[in-house]
Amino acid sequence: MRVSIITVCFNSASTVRDTVESVIAQTHPDIEYIVVDGASTDDTLKVLDHYRPHIATLVSERDRGIYDAMNKGIALATGDVIGMINSDDFYASGDSIAKVVTALEDDRLEGCFGDLCYVDQQDTGRIVRYWRAGEYRPGAFAYGWCPPHPTFFVRRRVYERLGQFDQQYKIAADVELMMRFLEVGHIPVAYIPAVLVNMRLGGTTNKSLRNVVHQNREILSALRLHGLRSNPVSFFAKKAFSRGKQFLARPARS
Numbered sequence: 001m002r003v004s005i006i007t008v009c010f011n012s013a014s015t016v017r018d019t020v021e022s023v024i025a026q027t028h029p030d031i032e033y034i035v036v037d038g039a040s041t042d043d044t045l046k047v048l049d050h051y052r053p054h055i056a057t058l059v060s061e062r063d064r065g066i067y068d069a070m071n072k073g074i075a076l077a078t079g080d081v082i083g084m085i086n087s088d089d090f091y092a093s094g095d096s097i098a099k100v101v102t103a104l105e106d107d108r109l110e111g112c113f114g115d116l117c118y119v120d121q122q123d124t125g126r127i128v129r130y131w132r133a134g135e136y137r138p139g140a141f142a143y144g145w146c147p148p149h150p151t152f153f154v155r156r157r158v159y160e161r162l163g164q165f166d167q168q169y170k171i172a173a174d175v176e177l178m179m180r181f182l183e184v185g186h187i188p189v190a191y192i193p194a195v196l197v198n199m200r201l202g203g204t205t206n207k208s209l210r211n212v213v214h215q216n217r218e219i220l221s222a223l224r225l226h227g228l229r230s231n232p233v234s235f236f237a238k239k240a241f242s243r244g245k246q247f248l249a250r251p252a253r254s
Helices: 016-024 044-050 066-076 096-103 156-162 173-184 209-225 232-246
Strands: 003-009 031-037 057-060 081-084 089-091 111-119 127-131 153-155 189-200
Touching (some): 003 066, 003 096, 016 044, 031 044, 031 066, 057 066, 081 156, 096 189, 127 232, 156 173, 173 209
Parallel strands (some): 003 031
Antiparallel strands (some): 081 153, 111 127, 111 153
C-alpha cells in the first residue's frame, strides 16, 4: 500500500527538519513524500534541499494559503492513502504510518485517525496537552468533537469523490473537510488508540484567542452548511470541557 504524505510549509526553517526526518524514519517501505512550499524567504528550501533524495515531489511557489497548498499536494499525490504532516509537527514514532497501513488493510475502511500530543516548542519531549480522539460517533461534530487533522488518513478515492479543502474557510477548512467526509459522506473509519503525531504549540489556530474564536465561528458555519444541528452554547461548553481535560491527561506508556 503506497501512502502519500504531504507537508506544506512557509518560512519553516526552524522546524521543518524535524518533520522531514520523522517521515524518513518511518518503517513502512512505500511512502511518497510531497512537500509544497509557499515560496519561503528564509532557509526552508536550503534545509529541504539536504533531504531532496527522500522527497518525491517538491514544489515551491506562491499560494493562496495553507489549504490551497494542501490541495496542490493532494492533486500531486499518487498513493492509495493520503495523510498530512505540518511543518511544525512530527511523527511520534517510526511505526506511525505502519499503524495506519495495518488499520487500512481492512478494505471496508476508507479512513483512520489516532491521537496527538501537543509539545513544548523548544523542549519537544515535554507534553503539554494530550488529544485522545476516541471513536467517531455520528453527530459528534455538532458537539465540538473532531479528530486531530495530522492523524487523519483517507484513501485517495475519498478526495476524488467528496472533494478537497474548501477555501472559503480560512482557518477551519480541515475541520470542515473531516466533517464532510464523516458526517455527510459517511466514510467508514477506524480509530487507532495510539499517539501518531506530536505537534508544537503555537500553530495558527491556537496562537491567539481571536483565531480560536474565528475557527469556532467557521465550524458553526460549516455545521449549518451541512445541515447538522448544533446549539452554540452546548457546542462551546462541551468543546471547552474536552480541551480542558487534554491538559490533565497523558498517554499511557507503551
